[in-house]
Amino acid sequence: MSGIELSKRQEAILAIVKTYGPITGKEIADRLNLSRAALRPDLAILTMSGLLGARPRVGYYLTGKEPADVIAGVLGSVKVAQALSQPVAVRDTSSVYDTIVTMFVEDVGTIIVVSEGGFLEGVASRKDMLKAAMTGKNINKMPVSVSMTRMPNIVVTHPEEHVLQAAQKLLSHQVDALPVVVSVKTDSGEKLQVVGRFTKTNITRLFVQLAGK
Numbered sequence: 001m002s003g004i005e006l007s008k009r010q011e012a013i014l015a016i017v018k019t020y021g022p023i024t025g026k027e028i029a030d031r032l033n034l035s036r037a038a039l040r041p042d043l044a045i046l047t048m049s050g051l052l053g054a055r056p057r058v059g060y061y062l063t064g065k066e067p068a069d070v071i072a073g074v075l076g077s078v079k080v081a082q083a084l085s086q087p088v089a090v091r092d093t094s095s096v097y098d099t100i101v102t103m104f105v106e107d108v109g110t111i112i113v114v115s116e117g118g119f120l121e122g123v124a125s126r127k128d129m130l131k132a133a134m135t136g137k138n139i140n141k142m143p144v145s146v147s148m149t150r151m152p153n154i155v156v157t158h159p160e161e162h163v164l165q166a167a168q169k170l171l172s173h174q175v176d177a178l179p180v181v182v183s184v185k186t187d188s189g190e191k192l193q194v195v196g197r198f199t200k201t202n203i204t205r206l207f208v209q210l211a212g213k
């Protein structure tokens with residue numbers, strides 16, 4: 001089986017439902033020599049994950065969904081807005097030195113670089129900053145904008161995008177983080193306002209949450 005790792009007890013419940021379903025929670029509990037209360041968390045996980053269906057007065061039945069369908073279904077329905085982190089940003093006028101300090105203080109590997117008003121200008125990664133430091137020039141005087149990746153080459157996501165699509169962007173562009181942006185109209189045209197960041201850590205956290213841990 002690929003995807004979701006089920007406990008022995010959850011596997012046993014699925015096997016009982018497969019043979020005897022539709023079957024009530026009480027009957028499943030009796031077959032496993034457990035109390036109805038002891039079984040409740042497992043039944044909740046199995047119904048939430050979409051593997052089991054439940055109908056009042058009828059009982060539990062198998063939905064026929066594979067674990068892989070369930071994962072695709074969940075990641076395809078959760079939006080970036082539900083999983084994002086607060087943005088960590090510096091102004092485009094900041095030095096490479098200050099950007100590195102911000103990386104340490106905020107404990108992030110990717111800094112978003114913004115213009116006045118919080119509009120997206122670029123992204124500075126750990127290696128971008130290392131490269132700048134390795135030139136041997138004074139990084140206190142070097143603006144971050146000379147060693148960042150800049151617009152329009154930034155891969156972004158937006159709050160309404162599904163987590164699965166944002167995760168695919170992280171993989172296909174081989175980056176650790178995406179700025180989360182919304183488009184706003186300004187006097188100097190359409191700009192991207194930074195409202196968050198979406199990283200590999202957000203996906204890991206979501207994954208652990210979905211497993212009910």
Ligand code: ADP
Pocket residue numbers: 110123124125126127128148149153154155156174175176177178179
């Ligand atoms: P690192 O460089 O520390 O390995 P990344 O893999 O995230 O970190 O970054 C690789 C390169 O891609 C860097 O030069 C960085 O500026 C750039 N980069 C990072 N995130 C993005 C993004 N969302 N869109 C475009 N370029 C990015």
